[in-house]
Amino acid sequence: MEETQENPLEFNSRIDLKNLQEAVEKIKAELGKVIVGQHDMLEMLIISILTDGHSLIEGVPGVAKTLTAKLLAKTLAVDFSRIQFTPDLMPSDILGTSIFNVKTSEFEFKQGPVFSNIVLIDEINRAPAKTQAALFEIMEERQVTMDGTEYKMQPPFLVFATQNPVEQEGTYALPEAQLDRFLFKINVPYPSLEEEIHILENEHNRKDAFVLDSVTQVLNAKQIAEYQHTIKQIIIESNLLKYIAAIVDNTRTNANLFLGASPRASLAIMNASKALAAMNGRDFVTPDDIKKIAPSVLRHRIMLTPEREMEGITADKVVQQIIETIEIPR
Secondary structure: OHHHHOOOOOOOOOOOOHHHHHHHHHHHHHHHOOOOOOHHHHHHHHHHHHHOOEEEEEOOOOOOHHHHHHHHHHOEEOOEEEEEOOOOOOHHHHHEEEEEEOOOOEEEEEEOOOOOOEEEEEOHHHOOHHHHHHHHHHHHHOEEEEOOEEEEOOOOOEEEEEEOOOOOOOOOOOOHHHHOOEEEEEEOOOOOHHHHHHHHHHHHHHOOOOHHHHOOOOEEHHHHHHHHHHHHOOEOOHHHHHHHHHHHHHHHHOOOEEEOOOHHHHHHHHHHHHHHHHHOOOOEOOHHHHHHHHHHHHOOOOEEOHHHHHOOOOHHHHHHHHHHHOOOOO
16 A cells, blocks of 8 residues: 555656756756845746746835846846836837948948847836837847848847836836736745845855856756747646636636736746746646746736725735636646
């Protein structure tokens, strides 16, 4: 009897996930040299890389949003650029502009800072609608059209954007169409008391050492592409696809919501669930993967009715209610 119950959770994986798992653990270890806690944020950002999706990181100033994104980019052997969004920023400041070359008597396109692999946009909600609109094409189609010419981005191409939820002066609400292009909206909480003490100890012991120098590269562009391909092979059963569709469909008929999620949300939950399963060494998705992923995928894609907003109900609470309402596949 004991022999049959020994290691009941063991199974033979049909997809080799060992290298992917080791790479994820190495990235977490490198970031752990500097970042204390924030495990959910780290996990979601790694999933963003594995699923080729952009992430919006929201939190009060000082909770290491920008630092985490910069450190994560440092663990990847790819190009990185950082753009500080301001109210006077113009689309050409991001995408680039055509400059007249006197020698050739022709206009030449000079690429802007968005032409990189990992693009960190700091305080994305500080730029006006015209500048935000400049990101629509590049985030969805991975290309920039300038003067009738298409300029393709080199893979991987990911946007990590940060925003402050509490400081309203000089900020602009992001358009719904732009929010829908983000795979995740990651909420970053304050650290616990123990974590804050650990942060102080780390900073004290670091002395004059530069923070970014303590992180080494783990993955290159070729490996990232291989792991992104591996994620697509993860198995998800048809009853789980129906489960995802039911959750998203509920957002469109829910009495608490004025705006529901689009089919892009369903695809995001499916792909991110596959990545989470692979990171945990499984070649198949479980309902728990979907339940864990759904809030980060849906919270920025739904809009509460004015009545519910006045009552103080949050998008996360509605998503949780929806997840509890939908029957879990067996």
